Amino acid sequence: MHEMSLAEGVLQLIEDAAQAQSFSRVTTVWLEIGQLAGVEIEAMKFCFDVVVKDSLAEGAKLEIIATPGSGWCMHCAQTVPLAEVFGECPRCGQYQVQVTGGTEMRVKELEVA
Ligand SMILES: [Zn+2]
Numbered sequence: 568m569h570e571m572s573l574a575e576g577v578l579q580l581i582e583d584a585a586q587a588q589s590f591s592r593v594t595t596v597w598l599e600i601g602q603l604a605g606v607e608i609e610a611m612k613f614c615f616d617v618v619v620k621d622s623l624a625e626g627a628k629l630e631i632i633a634t635p636g637s638g639w640c641m642h643c644a645q646t647v648p649l650a651e652v653f654g655e656c657p658r659c660g661q662y663q664v665q666v667t668g669g670t671e672m673r674v675k676e677l678e679v680a
Contacts, residue, residue: 569605570606570607570610570611570613570614571614571617571618573606573611573614573672574611574614574615574617574618574619575618577596577598577615577618577674578615578618578619578622578624580674581593581596581622581623581624581674581677582622582623584674584677585623585679588679590623590679590680591623591680592623592679592680593623593624593627593677593678593679593680594627594628594678594679594680595627595628595629595630595677595678596615596624596627596628596629596630596674596676596677596678597630597632597674597675597676597677598611598615598629598630598631598632598672598673598674598675599632599633599634599671599672599673599674599675600631600632600633600634600672601633601634601636601668601669601670601671601672602633602634602635602636602649602650602669603636603649603651603652603666603668603669603670604669604670604671604672605652605670606672608631608633611629611631612629612631615629616629632675634668634669634671635648635668635669636648636649636650636651636652636654636666636668636669636670637649637666637667637668637669638654638656638664638665638666638667638668639664639665639667640656640658640659640661640663640664641663641664641665642656642659642661642663643656643658643659645658646667647664649664649666649669652666652670
């Protein structure tokens with residue numbers, strides 16, 4: 568389950584931000600997850616709760632913002648919404664779509680105390 572290491576990465580980011588901006592408690596974390604990032608949202612929530620135990624984010628609420636995937640269809644020569652990495656183009660049905668968005672995960676915002 569790679570969500571565990573991803574969750575650890577998120578905690579690391581939070582701790583770095585806490586040092587830089589001198590806050591000591593995080594109450595809510597908004598995490599943006601691309602639809603094509605390969606992250607299981609339920610697993611992510613579970614792992615987050617595990618890794619933040621005894622940290623400044625213990626008990627923090629995790630809000631997931633799912634961002635849609637998108638790709639460039641070579642056949643249509645335009646950007647199209649994409650549901651999976653090797654998915655077909657919803658316009659022409661061909662599989663010549665290059666992923667252009669929705670593969671990232673990032674911390675969008677922190678609510679701190
Ligand atoms: Zn197409």
